[in-house]
Amino acid sequence: MKYAARIAALALAATLTGCATSNNPNDPLEGFNRAMFSFNDGVDRVALKPAAQAYDTVVPGPVQTGIGNFFGNIGDLWSSINQLLQGRIEQGVSTFMRVAINTTFGLGGVLDVATEARLPREKSDFGQTLGKWGVGSGPYVVLPFFGPSTLRDTAGLPIDLYGDLWTYKRPTRWRNVGSVVRVIDRRAQLLDASTLLEDAALDKYDFVRDAYLQRRQSQISGSRSGGGDQQKQEAVKP
Template sequence: MINTFRSAKTLRNLTMLVLVTGLAACSGAPRVEPTGINDPHEQNNRKVHAFNKKIAGSGNGGGLAKAVPVEFQTIIHNVAENMSMPQVAVNSFLQGDIQGFGLATSRFAINSVLGFAGMVDAASEFKVPEHDTDFGETLYVWGVGEGAYYELPIIGPSTGREVAGRVVDLFTNPLSYALESPEKYVGTAAKLTDRVLKNSRRSDMISDVLDGSTDSYAQARLIYLQKRRYELSSRTGTMATYDDPYAN
């Protein structure tokens, strides 16, 4: 009975994914990427931005990251990256990126077996390069427009396309169907923890950029849109240039 329920739930989720991806593909008219800023929700976005700044603890000197041993942070990052590889492989396949599909599959296989379930990045030792993508990028490849700008709680800057991508990505990781509870939630927990630690490590740099601006919200919005558009445009060969204030 339990297995039947799980099968029905899995079928329902997969059907939802197929419908969403199908609708997205059908809406993939020739893409005209914006160069300006589409922010009809600015008033609400600014409230979320103020909340995010408080959560980040502007100027805290990366206190959380400093309190957690670097070795443990590395393990969390490696596990998060490895558990996301099946999802990266799925999105690479949907984008027609065979090379990316192969890289994601290889990294997951090597790190799962030789890297002690992903705790060690053995794939890099074998010269298998890192690869990352998401359903937001899949939608971009399919021709879906950027949409409005949003700032999400905790997550931060995003766009309508990226928000839709995040929702669909809740269903695109095969591990969520293959693993039982609580193992199926390890990847999500590791990814969220890795994000929090990463933001903590960058807190001083982010504070310098945002707090040094007369309008930190507008600055954060501009930085995100330039960076994300650059990353996505690199797939099409229509390269853009921008200054990355977070570059080391």
């Protein structure tokens, strides 16, 4: 968590100093961001993607589903807290019920019983909460290892990390092993999408940036309205 907080602080400092500017109003730090994007892409190609491919080959599908469900259930508790902080009481209670049902009847969250009970997952984080409270997104920022973000979401990242129950898991060796498995499992879920991105995108950086900003605006608009899918989504223009 300390390392992640330092990354967030460095990104904030780089943003505030205005280094490596561009003419894109949503991406004034494009030079810096492209460098970080290239760094992250290199780490992914050399280490993360091969590990995810091996994981996807060796680990049976049902086990992968159980791992994803388990860590998703842990994340749901923090989502519930953020939804309550956003004033979305009904959604916050519904997400909390997801945690209670999956933890009790889903073998600690390994089975996603709540979705079958028509309690779908809706992720929420502290960056969205800040957006609900009226904090502007600020410029687009690419964080080393963490990837796409904004100034607002970067400021909220340390809070999200402290709100993640897995960071308090003891003994430390089990927490570390679980954290690695969690990252690899998430990357394995994106293998098909990343392959399509590499084949289709003329400029992968531009594609990822615009998709992230549009999706993030949709999430913030949904939290402000108290709804999600029915909210009219306003795309962020590059």
